[in-house]
Amino acid sequence: MTQPQSLHSGEPGSSLAVHVRQVEARLRGALRPLLAEHGLTMDHWRIIAVIGAEPGLGMGEIATLAVVPAASLTRYMDKLVERGIVVRRIDPGDKRRSVVALSPRGVEYAARLRAAEAGVASEGLG
Structure with missing residues (x-):
C-alpha cells in the first residue's frame, strides 16, 4: 500500500501554508504600486479579476470566488x-x-x- 505524501518534508519552508504566503507576499509586492494608484487593496484586485473573468455574477458569487466576506462586498464595490x-x-x-x-x-x-501578476507567475511559484 502506498503511503500518503506529507505536505511537510521537514525542510524549512516546505509547508504548503508557507509556500502560499510566500507567493502571496511576492504578488502583493508586485501589485501594490498599481493598486496604490487608486487606493485599492488585494481584496479589490480579486474582485476585479472575478468580474473581469465572469461579468454578470451575483454579489454572493463574487464574494465567494474573490474570497472576501459577503458583508464587506458592497463597501468594496462602492469604492x-x-x-x-x-x-x-x-x-x-x-x-x-x-x-x-x-x-x-x-x-x-x-x-x-x-x-x-503574470510576471510573478513567470518567476516561478515555488
Missing part, C-alpha cells in the same frame, strides 16, 4: 464604482439584483494588474 473601474446597474430581468461589469477603464486597469 470600485467610485474609482470608475466597475459599473453597477440594476438587472433588467430582476430589479432586486445588481449586475456589475468592468468599465472600459477597468478593463485596461485589470490588464495591467494581470500583466504584473
Whole structure:
C-alpha cells in the first residue's frame, strides 16, 4: 500500500501554508504600486479579476470566488464604482439584483494588474 505524501518534508519552508504566503507576499509586492494608484487593496484586485473573468455574477458569487466576506462586498464595490473601474446597474430581468461589469477603464486597469501578476507567475511559484 502506498503511503500518503506529507505536505511537510521537514525542510524549512516546505509547508504548503508557507509556500502560499510566500507567493502571496511576492504578488502583493508586485501589485501594490498599481493598486496604490487608486487606493485599492488585494481584496479589490480579486474582485476585479472575478468580474473581469465572469461579468454578470451575483454579489454572493463574487464574494465567494474573490474570497472576501459577503458583508464587506458592497463597501468594496462602492469604492470600485467610485474609482470608475466597475459599473453597477440594476438587472433588467430582476430589479432586486445588481449586475456589475468592468468599465472600459477597468478593463485596461485589470490588464495591467494581470500583466504584473503574470510576471510573478513567470518567476516561478515555488
